[in-house]
Amino acid sequence: MAKLCYAFRVIQSIFESAQSTTNGLLIAAGPFMLLAAVMKRAEVLAAFKAAWHEIKTNLGILTFNALVTVPLLAVPVAAGRDIVPRPDALVGFWEAVPFGLAVFAAIVIVDFAAYWRHRFEHSRTLWPIHATHHADEAMNWLSLRRKHPFGEAFSMIIDLVPVLLLGLPIGAIIVAMMMRTAWGYFIHADVPWTLGRFGSVLISPAAHRLHHIRDEQLMGANYGNTVTMWDQLFGTYVDPTPYLNCETGIAEGTRGLLGELARPFEKRYWRARPAEVASEQPASSG
Numbered sequence: 001m002a003k004l005c006y007a008f009r010v011i012q013s014i015f016e017s018a019q020s021t022t023n024g025l026l027i028a029a030g031p032f033m034l035l036a037a038v039m040k041r042a043e044v045l046a047a048f049k050a051a052w053h054e055i056k057t058n059l060g061i062l063t064f065n066a067l068v069t070v071p072l073l074a075v076p077v078a079a080g081r082d083i084v085p086r087p088d089a090l091v092g093f094w095e096a097v098p099f100g101l102a103v104f105a106a107i108v109i110v111d112f113a114a115y116w117r118h119r120f121e122h123s124r125t126l127w128p129i130h131a132t133h134h135a136d137e138a139m140n141w142l143s144l145r146r147k148h149p150f151g152e153a154f155s156m157i158i159d160l161v162p163v164l165l166l167g168l169p170i171g172a173i174i175v176a177m178m179m180r181t182a183w184g185y186f187i188h189a190d191v192p193w194t195l196g197r198f199g200s201v202l203i204s205p206a207a208h209r210l211h212h213i214r215d216e217q218l219m220g221a222n223y224g225n226t227v228t229m230w231d232q233l234f235g236t237y238v239d240p241t242p243y244l245n246c247e248t249g250i251a252e253g254t255r256g257l258l259g260e261l262a263r264p265f266e267k268r269y270w271r272a273r274p275a276e277v278a279s280e281q282p283a284s285s286g
Contacts, residue, residue, distance in 0.1 A: 013071035021066040027183050030140045039191055047190075051138035053254075058136070060257035062145035072155070077156055090167030102169055106176035107226055109163045115230040117158045118223040121151065128269035129154070132260045134219065137249035139212055143188040144181075150264060182194040183226050192244040199240075203228055206240035212248040 040047045048055075093100050121130035132148040147155070163173055187208040194203040204226045211222040221238035224231045231237035255263060263269075 009075045011071075013074040014067055017066045017070040021062065024181070025062075028141065028182070032185065032189060035189060035191065041172065051140055051143045051190075053256075054138040054146060055140065055142055056261060057255070057257055058140075058142040058146045061132070061143070061147065061260060064257070064261070065145070065147065065149055065152045069152045073153055073156055076253050084161065084164045086164060086167045089268055094166075094168050094172070099169070102172035103175045103179070106163050106168050106172045107180060108229065109166060109168070110159055110173075110176060110180060111224055112230055113162045114225050115223050115234075117155060118225075119227075119236075121154070122220060122223075125156070128264040128266070131250055131252060131261050131269070132255075134248075134250050135252070135260065136212070136262075137254050139188060139190055139209060139248045141185045141189045143212075144184040146260075148260065148264060160207050171220045179228050187225070194240055194244075199228075201228060202226065203231075204240065206244055207237075209246060209248065210238060210240040210243045210265070213243060213246045214249045214251070215246075216251070218243070 036047070037044050096106075097105075120126055128206070129148045129150045133146050133151065135147055136143045160173065160177075163176075183203075187203055187205050189205050191205050192209075193204055194206045195202060198204075199207065203222065203226060207222045207228070210218060213219060218238065221236050222228075222231055222240070223236055230238055252266075252268065
């Protein structure tokens, strides 16, 4: 009976994840297609054709995650979150705080967890999984969703732990995650915007593109998703101005959907450090 109940909840999660993903993409597609038309103008179709291989891969990966990864993890992750201790004193404190301030705090705290999760993903152990995200050679707003299933699972498990432990309202956390996702689409867009003075506080598209640069040293900068605070504090922020429109991708090369799903199992990643992989010739796309 327990197994049947779990199977039913997984099936329910598949439909919910598919609906949520579809709705999110439909909402985001309009503004970003309009942005591409304004920025690229007469070259928009040529740019789309040049990026089509990567767009197909990104759509394939996000579909796999929506239909397989997220539903399979949704039930155990939700159960795990329910058992995370939420001290009454902290819950009471945040209930007395204006909702907008609680949302802001949630964004900053989730960004803290995501910052360190992201830095660990650049370690030798986790790079074979995270490399899929960096392999996109035609970076666009859909690149946000180019996460290997193992990477998707890792972020689902890690990112919300501190904000739950600190007792922030669930409603504020949900709004914060929606805002972070929207900003994530924005900073992956193919626009050379530094955001001027705001770029010293908020991660800009130019700052995040620098993080995706095809350079193993500069790739270790600007780990934040929304705010620059943690990069500034821990010394990993780099001004993107000298690197506008930089080439993106990794030395190992890009792959198709199946190739990206299989990437972590390539022998190259288990016999060399991430920085050493650059000396190897890219493998053919899969």
